[in-house]
Amino acid sequence: MELNQFVENFAAQFDDTDASVFTPETKFRELDEWSSLIALSIIAMVDEEYDVVLKGDDIRSAVTIQELFERVVALK
């Protein structure tokens, strides 16, 4: 599993935030477009791309995209 690809997949869930904004260090909950519905998209994306079931808590306890990536790796 590759971090940059994960960041790209993460960014693809957003419609209005430019892809260039997203880096491993991005604090995703601080983004204007972040919403509970995008959280669902992230859970769906992680299931489809990585075959991992994330809990709401996994998303809540991660601050950056990289931290979430590491959680997905740990659950894989």
Added chain:
Amino acid sequence: MAYIKAISYYLPSRVVSNEELVAEFPEWTVDKIASKVGVDERHVAASDETATDMAIKAAEKLFEGRSDIQKESVDFVILCTQSPDYILPTSACIVQSRLGLRTDIGAFDFNLGCSGYVYGLAIAKGLVVGGIARCVLLLTAETYNKHLHPRDKGNRTIFGDAATATIISNEGFAEIKDFVLGTDGTGAENLIVKSGAMRFPNRSEEVSFDENGNPHSADYLYMNGAEIFSFTQQNVPKVVKETLLKNNIEQDDIDLYVFHQANKYMLNFLRKKLKIAEDKFFVNMAKVGNTVSNSIPIALCDAKQQGVLRGNVLLSGFGVGYSWGGVMLHIK
């Protein structure tokens, strides 16, 4: 054997459009969210209209439309609601009297949400097959909008109020086949109205707002969307597979899947995960929203009207509790 003989539904007259929500929440992208969840408008019960009132209207519609269904033949009433008129007595008893049903019949409520219709069919089938009743009136009625904080824009976009009436008897158009039911109370906190019953009898009168400006209060419905999504993602595919197994049938031999209409986004995700073709998967929430225990019977009613309710139909309801269920119908 037990069959569904007839289904009808009632929607309250007040319609809340997306435009109305946009006007109320100008800072919010209502249109974008509404298109993702697949709801254009939802019906909302009037302040003096309760779930019991609506259940009675749904039942009256059923009796008016069908000469072969007489009030006098109903010998059991079960009502699924999480918005009862009173803590006690049971709303189904009030329904018996207001509908003018016989007094030598059974009547009770059961408290379930999105899984409620499947459970209602299970109870009704048990009553009919067990020889306890011959004509069961299964009612679902819900006014979740009364549980929502006025500033809860997300849930106000999703939920609609409605009531439905179904007759289950020893003859009808849809044979009720085998069930799979499930429960996991560890999810209770993720979809809850905390105050107002005996654990927290007094209203807290406190509201806090989260990072997205959504109100959180023990006095109103709280839904942890991400946890609920995670729960359905894990459970619904399992329920579907177990229901197929129980009915000894292959996935391809199902002609129509009718799931609880939670939201379009979740339904599409589940459909893709289960590899179900779009034309075999019924989605109809644009005009009604998520109507909780009413969503499956409304969908069945609309599918029947559209002529797509045929062959083997797999129903699945899932949600608050957590509680879930699956059943197969065979349409004659």
